[in-house]
Amino acid sequence: MEDTRQHFVDWLRDAHGAEEQALTMLRGQVGRIENYPALRERMEQHITETEGQAQALKQLLERYDTSNSAIKDMTMKVTAFFQDASGVFAQDEVVKGAMFSYAFENMEIASYRILITTAQQLGDTEAEQVLSRILKEEEAMAQWLLDNLDPLTRSFLSRSEANMDAKR
Ligand code: MG
Ligand code: FE
Numbered sequence: 001m002e003d004t005r006q007h008f009v010d011w012l013r014d015a016h017g018a019e020e021q022a023l024t025m026l027r028g029q030v031g032r033i034e035n036y037p038a039l040r041e042r043m044e045q046h047i048t049e050t051e052g053q054a055q056a057l058k059q060l061l062e063r064y065d066t067s068n069s070a071i072k073d074m075t076m077k078v079t080a081f082f083q084d085a086s087g088v089f090a091q092d093e094v095v096k097g098a099m100f101s102y103a104f105e106n107m108e109i110a111s112y113r114i115l116i117t118t119a120q121q122l123g124d125t126e127a128e129q130v131l132s133r134i135l136k137e138e139e140a141m142a143q144w145l146l147d148n149l150d151p152l153t154r155s156f157l158s159r160s161e162a163n164m165d166a167k168r
Pocket of ligand 1: 019022050053108138
């Protein structure tokens with residue numbers, strides 16, 4: 001059980017790092033969107049949700065980790081992994097951004113499913129509840145992005161054809 005506990009702490013730490021990174025990316029993306037108000041609004045909502053997630057993970061970590069090394073930063077790793085996919089400065093920035101966001105949300109979904117299983121193995125029902133609540137937010141965001149890829153792409157293409165500002 002000690003190994004399981006250690007994996008759980010490691011994965012919580014990774015998830016916290018990913019949420020911190022998500023905040024940086026979401027804020028960057030939202031600040032650049034000009035012509036797609038629905039996307040902007042939904043991303044603003046998810047920024048608020050993500051702030052709560054980071055805080056909830058920090059609290060879970062503090063219950064497990066007595067040392068002060070709980071929040072090890074994996075920001076750079078995540079950044080390196082996703083840098084090319086984010087599409088910033090591309091002519092189709094908003095489309096690339098939505099595609100990237102959908103991929104990122106699904107990575108989060110996988111990570112919370114793994115964490116929930118591990119919390120169950122540890123019999124930590126409080127952690128399980130917190131993580132399940134976060135999972136629902138990630139699933140809702142992923143579903144919204146999936147549902148909106150079609151209208152977003154249509155809007156982008158028609159703006160582009162009309163020589164309107166389409167990029168963001
Ligand atoms: Mg998240
Ligand atoms: Fe998310």
